[in-house]
Amino acid sequence: MRVAKKIDEVRSFVRAARMRGAQVGFVPTMGALHQGHLALIRACVAQNDVSVVSIFVNPTQFGPREDFNSYPRPFEQDVALCEKEGVDLVFAPSAGEMYSPDHATYVEVEGLTAGLCGQFRPGHFRGVTTVVSKLFNIVEPDTAYFGEKDYQQLIVIKRMVADLNFPVRIVPIPTVREADGLAVSSRNLYLSARERRAAPALYRALCEGAKAAAQGASGFEVEKITRQALEKEPLFKLQYVQAVHPETLQPREDQGVPMVIAAAAYLGSTRLIDNIKVEGRS
DSSP: OEESSHHHHHHHHHHHHHHTTTOOEEEEEOOOOOOOHHHHHHHHHHHHHHEEEOOOOOOOGGGSSSSSSTTTOHHHHHHHHHHTTTOEEEEOOOOHHHHHHHHOOOOOOOSSSSSGGTSTTTTTHHHHHHHHHHHHHHHSSSSSEETTHHHHHHHHHHHHHHHHTTOOEEEEEEOBBBBOOOOGGGGGGGHHHHHHHTHHHHHHHHHHOOOOOTTTTTTHHHHHHHHHHHTTTTTTEEEEEEOTTTOOBBBBOOSSSSSEEEEEEEETTEEEEEEEOSOOOO
16 A cells, blocks of 8 residues: 655556556545544445545634644554555645645535535535545546535535536445444544533434434424434534435425434534434335
8 A cells, every 4th residue: 555645646646547447436534534434445445446545634624713733633543544444545645735825726515505514614615625626636536435424515525526527426425323323423532431421312313303204294393303302411512403405405494305304513612413314204
């Protein structure tokens, strides 16, 4: 396995793979790899001739009061995990390699980024779509893998790829959960022991909402049921819960399934997000 720090190294590596007729798969990450990332990487390795993983904590997707400086960066551990999983190339650029001092160009998807996390993290998705578009231009993958845990991000990336005619197939991978239901996340490392015990309440609340949705409840009713369920765990401070259409991310309001119930909430200073998809009525 190779570790590349420079864009030209990646392009040379991928060019050589293309000359051999290889199909290239790609997993963009910010490192601090966990089982959720490994699910993406395993799918990538299994479905492609050559697999590339990027490890880059992207500064443009963090707000001024967010955790960029404290974001975990266990680089050697991440590289070892990638090698163990059979990754062919790890791309680990510096911020200076990805963004020149006079960088002035950004990619922004309108509409889909307005609600859910977008309303509370201004500029976040502009940073995500900008860095992913840059990575796609550098790696030029045939397929790229994104987790459904970051559902809004997944839908935004799919729209960007369609609108800008990137020749990349986006492969969604289901959310990986701990045994108690908590969605695996790098930010789970921030939780205290007490907060970690309380954390599964977020998924349980979403499951309550999903059950109601499958029984015919409207989006308004689902949101109310989910909020009430989460209020049973006093350590949580809810930021939002919304029932939205799975593709447009528009509120379902008085409409029913299909829907995605998405939520963000704080446990102490740690912001957790999760979602659950309801396809039809039971």
